[in-house]
Amino acid sequence: MTPPAKAHSLTGLFTGVLLTLPLMMLLYLGELLAGMPFVPFDLFDRMARLLPGPLITAGIDTMVSVLLALGAGGDLSSNAKIAERIMALVIFTGLGGLVGAAFFALMNRLPRAPREGYGPGGSAGLLFGLPLIAISFGVNVSATAEPLLRLVWLLALFAGWGAALGWVYNELCAVTLRQKRHTDGRTETSVQVIDRRQFLVRLGGASATLTVVGTGLGAALNTILNPATPAAPALPADGTATALVDGSGSPLPNAADPLQPAPGTRLEYTPVERHYRIDIVAGALPEFDAATYTLPITGSVANEVNWSLEDIRAMPAQDAFITMSCISNPIGGSLISTTKWTGVSFQHILAQIQPSPSAVALKIYGADGFDEYLALDLIRQDERIMLAYDFDDKPLPQRNGFPLRTHIPDRYGMKQPKWITRIEVVDAMGEGYWVRRGWSREALVRATSVIDTVATEAIYSQGAQYLVPIGGMAWAGDRGIAGVEVRVNGGDWQPAQLRSAMSDRAWNLWRYDWAFSEGSHTFEVRCIEADGTPQIETPAGVRPDGATGLHSARETLRNPA
Ligand SMILES: Nc1nc2c(c(=O)[nH]1)N[C@H]1C(S)=C(S)[C@@H](COP(=O)(O)O)O[C@H]1N2
Ligand SMILES: [Mo]
Numbered sequence: 001m002t003p004p005a006k007a008h009s010l011t012g013l014f015t016g017v018l019l020t021l022p023l024m025m026l027l028y029l030g031e032l033l034a035g036m037p038f039v040p041f042d043l044f045d046r047m048a049r050l051l052p053g054p055l056i057t058a059g060i061d062t063m064v065s066v067l068l069a070l071g072a073g074g075d076l077s078s079n080a081k082i083a084e085r086i087m088a089l090v091i092f093t094g095l096g097g098l099v100g101a102a103f104f105a106l107m108n109r110l111p112r113a114p115r116e117g118y119g120p121g122g123s124a125g126l127l128f129g130l131p132l133i134a135i136s137f138g139v140n141v142s143a144t145a146e147p148l149l150r151l152v153w154l155l156a157l158f159a160g161w162g163a164a165l166g167w168v169y170n171e172l173c174a175v176t177l178r179q180k181r182h183t184d185g186r187t188e189t190s191v192q193v194i195d196r197r198q199f200l201v202r203l204g205g206a207s208a209t210l211t212v213v214g215t216g217l218g219a220a221l222n223t224i225l226n227p228a229t230p231a232a233p234a235l236p237a238d239g240t241a242t243a244l245v246d247g248s249g250s251p252l253p254n255a256a257d258p259l260q261p262a263p264g265t266r267l268e269y270t271p272v273e274r275h276y277r278i279d280i281v282a283g284a285l286p287e288f289d290a291a292t293y294t295l296p297i298t299g300s301v302a303n304e305v306n307w308s309l310e311d312i313r314a315m316p317a318q319d320a321f322i323t324m325s326c327i328s329n330p331i332g333g334s335l336i337s338t339t340k341w342t343g344v345s346f347q348h349i350l351a352q353i354q355p356s357p358s359a360v361a362l363k364i365y366g367a368d369g370f371d372e373y374l375a376l377d378l379i380r381q382d383e384r385i386m387l388a389y390d391f392d393d394k395p396l397p398q399r400n401g402f403p404l405r406t407h408i409p410d411r412y413g414m415k416q417p418k419w420i421t422r423i424e425v426v427d428a429m430g431e432g433y434w435v436r437r438g439w440s441r442e443a444l445v446r447a448t449s450v451i452d453t454v455a456t457e458a459i460y461s462q463g464a465q466y467l468v469p470i471g472g473m474a475w476a477g478d479r480g481i482a483g484v485e486v487r488v489n490g491g492d493w494q495p496a497q498l499r500s501a502m503s504d505r506a507w508n509l510w511r512y513d514w515a516f517s518e519g520s521h522t523f524e525v526r527c528i529e530a531d532g533t534p535q536i537e538t539p540a541g542v543r544p545d546g547a548t549g550l551h552s553a554r555e556t557l558r559n560p561a
Helices: 009-034 039-050 053-069 079-109 119-139 147-183 196-225 309-313 346-353 376-381
Strands: 294-299 305-308 317-325 336-345 361-366 371-375 386-391 405-407 420-426 448-454 460-462 465-475 481-488 508-515 519-529 551-557
Touching (some): 009 039, 009 196, 039 079, 079 147, 147 196, 305 309, 346 386, 361 376, 371 376, 448 519
Antiparallel strands (some): 336 386, 386 405, 465 508
């Protein structure tokens, strides 16, 4: 009687990794098509909350450098997010490998009989899966499938994964025995005998093919089932700023300003469906029913509340034309938009809830696992900080945070949660989602200015000269823009004309008509804040404090004559 064959635990590691690929594919399909949780991201999310911030930051920074080195585009600079996702997939795959190794090592110690069948593997899969399922239930807030269905789905997937692991183990041992008999000349037939390496290569090929094909089919099916909203052009081109009205049909606050933007300048008032969108949501957007939604505000307060949307809309309202930017917006990027926001001042809310003397901040939770802190002191200094419910005089679009989001003047978007589910009044300041990941704690916006257009199609003559209209935007949070200057071919800075802003927090459009000579020219723009502070010219990337540096454009100009 031959002793039971064994399989090396390194082979187990390899097998675990191989089998985790199709597992992730199935998890992905479940998320895409049935609102199931994608466990690798849940695990990473949990780890990011437990591990020290600097470790996460170092990891993300390394990944971002790798991505950039691989030529990842900077424009939709969600590079940090991509980095996190890749790390999440790698960690999950690694775990699968470790479980595979442990399983093989354990099986090698067992006598032959208890190794057989799918029992041992299935149990190992469940042991692997149970803690992950618990984590997923704890952190995942975007899955829409019924909890029971989710549980059954995940248990089945992990048990299936383990069963496959057990099958591979037994198969490898069987291959060994067959081979041994073959080399001993004890095989009766001439059936082809494959060795372990061939078996593993076939397994690898099969699991890679399955993963790629499954993912592709799923993505294709998804575009059929859930047609995406059409992608918005990065910079809507339209010079007729003054013809615009807001969602209530009223002219924009600066409609009387006679300065017409250069043709091709971005729209002064971003159409709400083209407002940029950035968030950590990987699958379906958080969904709420306006009729049943309530906002609990609890914690260190004299008066805990649980308001309906109707309650909140009945409070004194304020509105403002607001430019918001993502801290990941590169110089000249498209992650910046302007619309009209309506909401209730957090000062009013504080008056209702009456924070305890020990309270220092609001911890605001988003439905997607996002959270941020908002200091009570800041609220007390600035009545403009608000809990917003309308964009452009209509309820917030789902993608922009329906039903409730935060507005804080002069801060990047990362400080301002969308899809608010609850607010906790806390006695200690803490770090929000992106702060924990190494981004700016205060996230004060950097002054920025952009050239949207060198309007070669709108060249006109003035006496003996030809002029080309140049135009764009400048913004410095709520600090205001005193002036914009343009420089051509590294010459002197020349003042541009400034169109008045729609509010203390909205961008200014500017225009500069340049008497040109034929040829290729480089244009640069800079702005000066209301208090005289010049825009920072030294180039810096978006991380951790937001990008600095000058925007430039190059254009070849020819006299139309
Ligand atoms: N719940 C939630 N709120 C969030 C985020 C998020 O990921 N989840 N991202 C923040 C970031 S980084 C930005 S730039 C703004 C973007 O808001 P928008 O998508 O409406 O433009 O939302 C902020 N609020
Ligand atoms: Mo952002």
